[in-house]
Amino acid sequence: MNSVDELCINTLRFLAIDAVEKAHSGHPGAPMGAAPMAYVLWDRFLKHNPSDPEWPDRDRFILSAGHASMLLYALLHLTGHDMPLEQIKQFRQWGSTTPGHPEYLLASGIEATTGPLGQGFANGVGMAIAERLLAGHYNRPGFEIINHHTYSIVSDGDMEEGVSSEAASMAGTLRLGKLIYLYDCNGISIEGDTSITFTEDVGQRFQAYGWHVVGAIDGMDTEAVDAAIRAAQEETERPSLIICRTIIGYGSPNKAGKGEVHGEPLGADEVRLTRERLGWPYEPFFIPPEALAHFRQAVERGRRRQKEWEEKLKEYQEAHPDLARRLEEDLSGRLPEDWDADLADLFQGQDKPIATREASGRVMNAIGKRVHSFTGGAADLAPSTKTLLKDRGDVSLENRCGHNLHFGVREHAMGAIANGMALHGGIIPYTATFLIFYDYMRPPVRLAALTGLRVIFIFTHDSVGLGEDGPTHQPIEHLPGLRAVPNLVTLRPADATETVEAWKLALERREGPTALLLTRQSLPILDRSRPESGLAPASGVRRGGYLLWEAESSPEIILIATGSEVHIALQAARMLEASSVGARVVSLPSWELFEAQPAQYRASVLPPSLRRRISIEAASPLGWERYIGENGVAIGLTRFGASAPGNVVYEKLGLTAQRVFDEALRLLGMSGAS
């Protein structure tokens, strides 16, 4: 190793050591072992422009092992990204751009929020798919406008998580040749040597997935890493895994190779010994000018490369003006003019009943025709979730231009890959599965919310109404679960017309993900066009909740429902009307949107004076007291479901208009009918 390389690598190491020491917490071990590979990658290969972290054709780099965050922050500072040294000194402190784990957009050059293991690995697969698709859509002979690599440093822990197995299998199937992962194999995890629980042959496993496996190499030998990355770049038909053997906490005389160096500061004494061992006479946070000068070449290099690309893009704009315009639109994330023009007349009140999953499928196809970036798929349930975009092509090994992805039975990777596509840009991704399987993909849904990604998560078969598949497939706790996630908008439309509005909101929402909950079973279309129906327009969905219907006599009670149960509430309200009791029916498809409305609007929908209230929702009633108050009745499910036809399950579990009617009379102090 020449002396500049060594100086640069030790600069990375000591910035990590010093920052962790100052913070009294953090993970010094991984940065110390992985610094050489990170240095080689960033110094010799990574195509990025620190002056413009948004350059669309930059290489993507994800630190999947997010606990090694200081390695990334050090790289960002040294290569000239907007990451002042002062922030590194504020590592893990309130308000800094250097939290314990990297957070997307918090600082220039952070491509993904990582930390929960395996997520970054799968995000990278999503980014590589996005790159492949955009290249397929837009590149033309002589114009490789989209042509970049996706790199990641992944750890033993990433490799143990199932989500990375799922994503790796899919990457192998699609032969994502521009995906290159450096596996920091240090053989140490928190409980000790990984041999206690992780004796598999990772290289053989990845070969089985169809990956190109390089190594194991000495991951701290810069020339070995250099050669391995070159070999990986030359392999264009398969994703590459470079197995890098490293020593966690390298340089620490007493702690290198030990579990304790993973997640604890070295301590003053050991820092001193490590300085001696690595020949580092400097004060904390000192950066040798020679190292800085070397790293900062990235600035000029990046500017030059982006400039070359921009010149090429100009030629492309002249040669292919229509494509160039659409590329720009896709990358901007803007929706085209009139994107929703086909939605207004999609459903008529006179149409026969239709499941909201079916209605959603029709909406999606109308959107897919006009929104080019709209791309996604299901976890092997497309025929059931109704999410196939007809005539839009399947993404496959052969077809690099399609819009329909086949995720396989891999819900967890599906979510994380969708996040990766959203992070990459140029794609508005959606995923689909049954609501019960939200449980398999909670981590990526949460990260989409935390990161503020426009990802649309479609969950069909949204209640016990799915019927015969039984309690293993019937969601109960999932609706409150979704509602408790910050920055996630959950929408459970009541019919086809509300489904149209829900989809519009999902597409328009750029600041975070949206979950759409849809029925398996058919539901009548609320025929709002007939004035005598007394039904308010579906545009009320935009406010989260709205007065859907009200008896002509002054209302004495409010019935509040979401999704399929709105029809039960309506039926009960009409039964009450026949008994001369005035009721108001409120459709509340999205709590989040409703709570964002002005108090005055909310009070107009749920007047404080109207204290008698019943909610009905085929889910855990947790949280409904917010709307029904102390004396209200929440009709829901506090038990698991059952296997039987959906209407039988509803009947047996008390999700019926008669029950609502009886409870209403009871609340009003009138004797019930039953």
Added chain:
Amino acid sequence: MNSVDELCINTLRFLAIDAVEKAHSGHPGAPMGAAPMAYVLWDRFLKHNPSDPEWPDRDRFILSAGHASMLLYALLHLTGHDMPLEQIKQFRQWGSTTPGHPEYLLASGIEATTGPLGQGFANGVGMAIAERLLAGHYNRPGFEIINHHTYSIVSDGDMEEGVSSEAASMAGTLRLGKLIYLYDCNGISIEGDTSITFTEDVGQRFQAYGWHVVGAIDGMDTEAVDAAIRAAQEETERPSLIICRTIIGYGSPNKAGKGEVHGEPLGADEVRLTRERLGWPYEPFFIPPEALAHFRQAVERGRRRQKEWEEKLKEYQEAHPDLARRLEEDLSGRLPEDWDADLADLFQGQDKPIATREASGRVMNAIGKRVHSFTGGAADLAPSTKTLLKDRGDVSLENRCGHNLHFGVREHAMGAIANGMALHGGIIPYTATFLIFYDYMRPPVRLAALTGLRVIFIFTHDSVGLGEDGPTHQPIEHLPGLRAVPNLVTLRPADATETVEAWKLALERREGPTALLLTRQSLPILDRSRPESGLAPASGVRRGGYLLWEAESSPEIILIATGSEVHIALQAARMLEASSVGARVVSLPSWELFEAQPAQYRASVLPPSLRRRISIEAASPLGWERYIGENGVAIGLTRFGASAPGNVVYEKLGLTAQRVFDEALRLLGMSGAS
């Protein structure tokens, strides 16, 4: 194939076809293709006694591909388990023992609730671990009291799920030689041919995990299956995967090998054609007497084998009376007398502050000394979750007698493996990770609740109080998420003394799982022994919630909290007392247990007359209206956390006594202090 074999196999096929047809829903394809392998396994290998499905040393069989449930129900009926034909005719109907997916204990011989893919696969690994451990603990030369296989039929979908990858890797590490899986590789999933998304070499992947891989064989050739199972039994050092190529919907002239036969009835016409093709002239649900007689040999065979085992057990009881007694105790699931004798004096009020995770670790070690069956581990976080049982041995390839499992960074498999151990019996399993990673293991926690398993899920680092690791690691929505799961008891103790009580409840609860939520940060021990402290005893935890402290003046306001926030509530109450405002502090560690109390008790803790209420909990406030009412104040978190020292995060996010104090004064119509 001889004619009896063929007759038996077709009997399985047509029971499935007919039941699905009658139910108008279900999955005929997998039973039709997998009937031969299932027949060979059950007829020639499976050690079970249909007259006593509880026989401890029976082989375990799990239908991981739970959608093929009719195959299992047919096997149970035909081999003489308590599964009347009438129930098969009631397939997927309300109240039947034949739901869409198999449910544990609903019928004799159902060893696990399956359907969500990958779970059964991992349950089997747990069962094989339990078998290995019990054999290690109890077998002695000449006495192989515990010595059985664990079999499963797994599907393509199971293989795609990450949880099975995690479990397979762990099974390989532990070399579970008595685990034998038949992989029903029919190459078809719902979206079509699996080649669209699943091109990996599964055999090579399992070899990489350290498995013994047999095949691919013709999975519909009985003699090939027979030979493969024999080979798998002969391999005692590695788990075996038998790759069985099959044709989904075999026998259906127009639908065999196609996706539609997976999850839809064949339809009357196709059933007729299938009868013709397979030479099946019988009426629906007819069972040829020759087939029944052949299958029913299982009854006598099973009785004989169990009798032989029981005779051996008698000899063992004489030769090793102490071991035999403990074995009986372990298998019964009973806790030994005085199992909690060491817990009473574990913590004194005068002790210095201690994190509840740390207190929990001490409680666990006290339990582990007396409860032999108490066995578990963490997902590579034992030093952080404090869940290591000292001097109780590590479970490893070499040590077949330990109590500490190393699950690796595999939360999902950890949960499902723990479920498998509980299903097996003889083990009271616990798992441990950070609360944020509950998201990685929601499906098995749910299944433990649905199935009614005594599994103890330990979740430490239970709030933003964990500090510097930041929002990727700080739970927000997880507490309401846990509370929404039916039959799950969640306990969030406020200090070491409540932690003792929480553990007692968790061990004593046999009808379902318990989640224990514990802090990373230190908390004072509530010194209940000093009368002047005014603190109620920790035994109140048993009622879910209790009056912890009350001002001497008559209370005007109730402060309700859980876990670490109880201390904030207490501090605020004392500040209020100093301002001459009487407050009552309620500790509410478990909503589920509190709600199970008589109304009178609940009203004594939260008197309806005391309407001014504030809750404080470092989590999403979803659901707190239940206790604070319409005019109460829920102090919680509706945003994600932040990376900073835990006390700073609490301060910045408003989780402080001052905030509670101010809100209290505001509620009381007095001007706040700030």
